[in-house]
Amino acid sequence: MPDRFxxxxxxxxxxxxxxxxxxxxxxxxxxxxxxxxxxxxxxxLGLAIKAKFPAELEPLLSDIVPRRTGAATAPPRPDAPEGPRNGSERLWALGGHVSGYFLFPLGPLLVLLANGNTSPFVRRHAVEALNYQLTFLIGSIVLLGLSWLIIPVLVWIPMLLGWIFMPVIAGFVGLAGGRWKYPFTWRPVRE
Structure with a gap:
């Protein structure tokens, strides 16, 4: 961490x-x-902008490796690859997204518990799927409670269409080794 902070x-x-x-x-x-x-x-960044004293910046910057100008960038660590290491991880990522059709949030949670600690790639996809399924389930319950109004029904229809199509798309992105973030998703579970 730079001395000025x-x-x-x-x-x-x-x-x-x-x-x-x-x-x-x-x-x-x-x-x-x-x-x-x-x-x-x-x-x-939000905390740094609101900081008033140097002691507030210290924990925000203490674990950041300072940039070395002119030095070659280090290769990615082998223990934390960017993408999946094998086809099994891709299948687990697909399963994390698609399992929500059958078990709602319990499906991605099971994938997270089964293989989330061994693979950062599977964990990222399972957490994203779990957050999406929780968002859909809680949103559906709230909108069901307000179903006597017309507007919640109109909001729930796009939610349902998203729930039908987006996990399949996300599953194929995971199968291809990519990264997916569901739009309009509450993320109470962090990676």
């Missing part, structure tokens, strides 16, 4: 706009280099 001897000294901008730039570089995922980047 370490807590000074007098912790009552407040940050300047330039300090917050420099912290934001460090976070942007870490995100661009793949050290932070999108959700973590957005969360840390």
């Amino acid at each position: 370490r807590a000074p001897e007098d912790p009552a000294i407040r940050l300047t706009h330039a300090d917050r901008d420099a912290a934001a730039e460090t976070l942007k570089e870490a995100y661009a280099e793949g050290q932070l995922d999108e959700d973590e980047f957005e969360e840390r």
Whole structure:
């Protein structure tokens, strides 16, 4: 972590706009280099912008490896590959999405429990499928409770169409080794 973001001897000294901008730039570089995922980047950036004292920036930047200009970028770690290592992981990813048709959130949860700790690729897809199924189930229950109104029925129809088609699309993306994020999804379960 750069020395300018370490807590000074007098912790009552407040940050300047330039300090917050420099912290934001460090976070942007870490995100661009793949050290932070999108959700973590957005969360840390929001906290950095709201920080008032250097001690608030320290935990946001302490685990980020500083960028070395002119140095060759390190190859990806073998224990955390970007995509699936084998066809089995792709099938588990497909199963995580499609199992929601039969068991709603329980299907992706079972895939997550069965193979989520051994493969980051399967975990990412199972968590995304679980969040989508939870969103659909909770949204359906809420809209059913409000079904005496006309508008919830009109909202539920696109939700149902999305539930019919999007898990299949996401499953094929997982089978192809890609990454999928469901739109309009509440994400209470994190990777």
